[in-house]
Amino acid sequence: MSISRRRFLAIPAAAGLAGCARSRPLRVAVVWSGDELRRFLGVVRHSPYPVTVYSAGDNIAALLRGPSGEVAPDVAVIPRLGLLYDPDIRRRISPLTGIRQQPRFWRDLASPTAGQVLGAWFKIAHKSLVWHRDGEGLDRPRTLDAWRSRKLSIGAADGWVLTDWFENVLLARSPSTYSRLFSQGESSPELWGTGEVNEALRLLATIWQQGVDPERGRRALTLQFHDSILDVFTYRTADVVAAPDFAWPVIARYRAEGVVAGHFRFPANGGAEPPLVVGGDVAVAMSGGTADAFGFVDWLTSPRPSDGDRPDTQETWAAEGGFLAPYIDASTSPPALQSAARDLAGAKTGQYDLSDRLTGPLAGGDGRGLWRILTELFTAVTIDRTPPAAAATAAVGRLVSAGRRGAS
Amino acid sequence: MSEKDAFLFEVVPYHDARVRVIHQRLSRWRLGLYLLLAVLLAAGVLLAPLAATVLISLSGGLANYGVLADPEVLQALGNSLVWLALAVLVCAAGFGLAWLARDAGPALTGVLRVILVLPAAVSPLTTGAIFRLLFDTNPQRGAVNALLGGAGANVAFLGPGWIWMVLGLAFVWQWSGVAFLVFHEALARRPKSLLRMARAFGVERRRRVWSIVLPALAGPAALAYLLALVAAARVFDLVLMGAPGAMQAEVEGGGLFWWRHNSDLGAGRAAALAVLLSIMVGLLALPALAGLRGRVTWSEPPAPRPEPGTGGLRRRARLCLLSGSVTILWLLPFVVLVLTSLRAPDATAVSGWWRFPSDMWQFTSYGEAFGDSGFMGALMITLVRTAAVVGLVLLAAVPAAYVLAHEHLLPRRTWRPVLLVAVALAALPPQAFAVPLQESISRIVGSSLALVIVHAALVIPLAVLVLHNAFARVRTPMVTRHRWELFHVVREAAPAVVLAGVLAFVLVWNDTVVGLLLNWPSGDHLSLLLLEQARHFMSTIGTLAAQAVIATVVPVALVIVTGRWLYRGLTHGVRK
Numbered sequence: 001m002s003i004s005r006r007r008f009l010a011i012p013a014a015a016g017l018a019g020c021a022r023s024r025p026l027r028v029a030v031v032w033s034g035d036e037l038r039r040f041l042g043v044v045r046h047s048p049y050p051v052t053v054y055s056a057g058d059n060i061a062a063l064l065r066g067p068s069g070e071v072a073p074d075v076a077v078i079p080r081l082g083l084l085y086d087p088d089i090r091r092r093i094s095p096l097t098g099i100r101q102q103p104r105f106w107r108d109l110a111s112p113t114a115g116q117v118l119g120a121w122f123k124i125a126h127k128s129l130v131w132h133r134d135g136e137g138l139d140r141p142r143t144l145d146a147w148r149s150r151k152l153s154i155g156a157a158d159g160w161v162l163t164d165w166f167e168n169v170l171l172a173r174s175p176s177t178y179s180r181l182f183s184q185g186e187s188s189p190e191l192w193g194t195g196e197v198n199e200a201l202r203l204l205a206t207i208w209q210q211g212v213d214p215e216r217g218r219r220a221l222t223l224q225f226h227d228s229i230l231d232v233f234t235y236r237t238a239d240v241v242a243a244p245d246f247a248w249p250v251i252a253r254y255r256a257e258g259v260v261a262g263h264f265r266f267p268a269n270g271g272a273e274p275p276l277v278v279g280g281d282v283a284v285a286m287s288g289g290t291a292d293a294f295g296f297v298d299w300l301t302s303p304r305p306s307d308g309d310r311p312d313t314q315e316t317w318a319a320e321g322g323f324l325a326p327y328i329d330a331s332t333s334p335p336a337l338q339s340a341a342r343d344l345a346g347a348k349t350g351q352y353d354l355s356d357r358l359t360g361p362l363a364g365g366d367g368r369g370l371w372r373i374l375t376e377l378f379t380a381v382t383i384d385r386t387p388p389a390a391a392a393t394a395a396v397g398r399l400v401s402a403g404r405r406g407a408s
Numbered sequence: 409m410s411e412k413d414a415f416l417f418e419v420v421p422y423h424d425a426r427v428r429v430i431h432q433r434l435s436r437w438r439l440g441l442y443l444l445l446a447v448l449l450a451a452g453v454l455l456a457p458l459a460a461t462v463l464i465s466l467s468g469g470l471a472n473y474g475v476l477a478d479p480e481v482l483q484a485l486g487n488s489l490v491w492l493a494l495a496v497l498v499c500a501a502g503f504g505l506a507w508l509a510r511d512a513g514p515a516l517t518g519v520l521r522v523i524l525v526l527p528a529a530v531s532p533l534t535t536g537a538i539f540r541l542l543f544d545t546n547p548q549r550g551a552v553n554a555l556l557g558g559a560g561a562n563v564a565f566l567g568p569g570w571i572w573m574v575l576g577l578a579f580v581w582q583w584s585g586v587a588f589l590v591f592h593e594a595l596a597r598r599p600k601s602l603l604r605m606a607r608a609f610g611v612e613r614r615r616r617v618w619s620i621v622l623p624a625l626a627g628p629a630a631l632a633y634l635l636a637l638v639a640a641a642r643v644f645d646l647v648l649m650g651a652p653g654a655m656q657a658e659v660e661g662g663g664l665f666w667w668r669h670n671s672d673l674g675a676g677r678a679a680a681l682a683v684l685l686s687i688m689v690g691l692l693a694l695p696a697l698a699g700l701r702g703r704v705t706w707s708e709p710p711a712p713r714p715e716p717g718t719g720g721l722r723r724r725a726r727l728c729l730l731s732g733s734v735t736i737l738w739l740l741p742f743v744v745l746v747l748t749s750l751r752a753p754d755a756t757a758v759s760g761w762w763r764f765p766s767d768m769w770q771f772t773s774y775g776e777a778f779g780d781s782g783f784m785g786a787l788m789i790t791l792v793r794t795a796a797v798v799g800l801v802l803l804a805a806v807p808a809a810y811v812l813a814h815e816h817l818l819p820r821r822t823w824r825p826v827l828l829v830a831v832a833l834a835a836l837p838p839q840a841f842a843v844p845l846q847e848s849i850s851r852i853v854g855s856s857l858a859l860v861i862v863h864a865a866l867v868i869p870l871a872v873l874v875l876h877n878a879f880a881r882v883r884t885p886m887v888t889r890h891r892w893e894l895f896h897v898v899r900e901a902a903p904a905v906v907l908a909g910v911l912a913f914v915l916v917w918n919d920t921v922v923g924l925l926l927n928w929p930s931g932d933h934l935s936l937l938l939l940e941q942a943r944h945f946m947s948t949i950g951t952l953a954a955q956a957v958i959a960t961v962v963p964v965a966l967v968i969v970t971g972r973w974l975y976r977g978l979t980h981g982v983r984k
Contacts, residue, residue, distance in 0.1 A: 033940040033941060033943050033944075033948070034943070034944055034947070034951070055782070055940060057936075057939070057940040057943065065671075156654050157654045157655070158653055158654070159653060159654060215562075218564035218567040219564045219567065221564070221567045221568065221654045221655060222544075222545045222564055222565075222566035222567050222652045222654075222655065223545070223652075224945060224946060225944070226757070226944050226946060226947045227946055230757070235546075235548070253754065254754070254757060254758060254947075361669075366653035366654075366656050366657075367653070367656045367657035367660060367665075367668055368657075368668050368669060368672075371653075371654075372657055375654045378654075379568065383568065405672065406672070
């Protein structure tokens, strides 16, 4: 497997602070690149511990799983919850002790075994939003079945965009199935073959087929997440795009003049609750976790004392949009994102991103797992115009067989 | 003699027809010493892990080879075959260009050589980024779609089906220059007197081509094919950067598939897939080896080129057209990259590079690259590491090639198989030995030393081949046949030594595969930093372009500076 971890920035030890006795700075592995990485570096610049940040990109799993435990980082900020459940990685993570507790919903997510909290959430995301240009008379769909958007923008080049769609539809239709798949998805492959999954896939296929014609489908397969936002807010070639809260900074940066962004919740199924899919990045201390590693995780994932004279970079980030966290108050976010932040603060029924939770052959990544199966479904219904029912059945078959491979 | 065997890989015994001299044999231990480093590296880093992979794949009989029943595996292997077929297309393009330029004057030939070979020094990651940008689906950004937009068409070039065309063009752009070099030299040396004679005796044209021209081209064709085949077998980063994530499964070969899935497949099946891949490449390389083994006589020196001004109008028109279109087509990707890097980063995400007058000469992207301590650190580390690899490669390959090139130093029966092994190792996909290697050196994994050693071991077979060919052709006066002969040989074959060094430099500098495959926690190689930008390709293309320009300048400058030596090293190997 792969690794691309790099030494990114060595921050000189902040003199006079705890941790000076250490011979080397804490090594922190993250996944971000570009803007987000720059933001994160801005955050850790104020860290009381000397820190070296490595960006491992999408290959962080290999970094944590790799054969050489002794060169693993001290702290990792993990974007996929599934990695905490991966047996090879789990035994390298030190359970957190003596750090401030986060809200119960988030704490439970980071506890693969009861009573043992492995990680604390640094950043969380609201993945059940649909964005559009405000004030252009868009007819908001009230329910999933009534969703007849003709001009959907879908960044199908990024597999996680498609899995977010699937998760929202499945969660809206059948929260119990979602919850079962969440906890036993890779150990019980037959769960993927149930009627609920099939029906959710068929509904998803129907929405895609109606919203994306063959030409746009071909284009969509070449569009990444950021491009799909440009189509709505810069070029106006599409009406709506389903995207998480962190679409906000992209919209703010690239939107055409005069365009105002608005959003609504992903439509519900009939009269039920609208779905709330959440994601996030969780900070963990790796094995041999020192007091400093715990201290850094605690510092990174807790609110700052309000009397500090330093500017709190996390709050600034949140205020500019694109950064939500369980330890930052919803009112900090820009007005457009405050409702999303409040949804997350009250997340109880909310479910964590299923594809980020999966391990084994169903785990995501370009050209593999759930990402690949949904890409094929998308291609079948939008470009080849396969009837949704047939395409959904084919996808179910592939899900079950991939699940079997993992369970065996 | 030096005019014969004008190319490398001439795996033919070198028959010294000159007066026998009394060779001063090297003592046995000294002989061993000369070969020691190369053999240790090749055996320890390549052969032993390869054997381990084969053993793992055979654990439990042939059951692991049931991996072939998986449709996704079959698709990936099928894609590998398409890539390998593209190697033939590269040869055809190279030959076509060489044929069109067969009677070009020396100045034009020199220019064509440089322009056509430059892409081979660019990393496939950068190539992928440039072609992805050129063929972007959005007509605001993609030049080709902007042009087509005038005709009212918009094609999703990066989408299903078309993606093969984009990546195929990128591949041809990158490698056909090397094939051009080989064929151009071969055409210049085709047996003209024999052809004249055949014509005088009334042998018809078809027969002349069939029995004189084609056999004379077999050797060079085999060489060009082998070089393109090695490039095709290792296609990896081109797909990672050039294709949008969702499209990668459609074009990825077995090597990339293996990288994504080896943990899902399980050790045995992953090993079986790696072995199958190696066998496939090996089988396809066989015709090339057969072609190289055949005796090819190009005893004629290059014919004096026609003086400029002579020849018909048609010839001049053809050459003008050729040089014009080659210059435009081969330099355009470089222009695109440089213009993109010079634009405001925000503008690159929403509009194309041809809008440059409005927001040109903003060095923001370069400022970001140079201000990024991670990038600058990686630049330095990569430079130091690459230099260390070049040193190690020459240290190991020069004495080894020296021993192999002089059959008086080795029993005749041994050296030929050794050379064949070198050819096989040069073409071996790294997937075939990555896992056992990684496990066996996990103790030093992450240290720069480990990376240097593995890189060196990978390049040594190729370096030995290049050097062996030149060393065998050094004329050694009797006086110098003493213990310092090695130094005399190195001095005489300096062009080949430069060639081997530059090859090692370019391969290591541009490497992505080894860094990704071998799980290096200190993945601070330059190309790995570029790869991370693919997460948000279009919104980071400005920064990516600036970083790619900086990363490309180094190998390209090296190739331009050493150009004459490289050409001489490739075609003659020796100084005179």
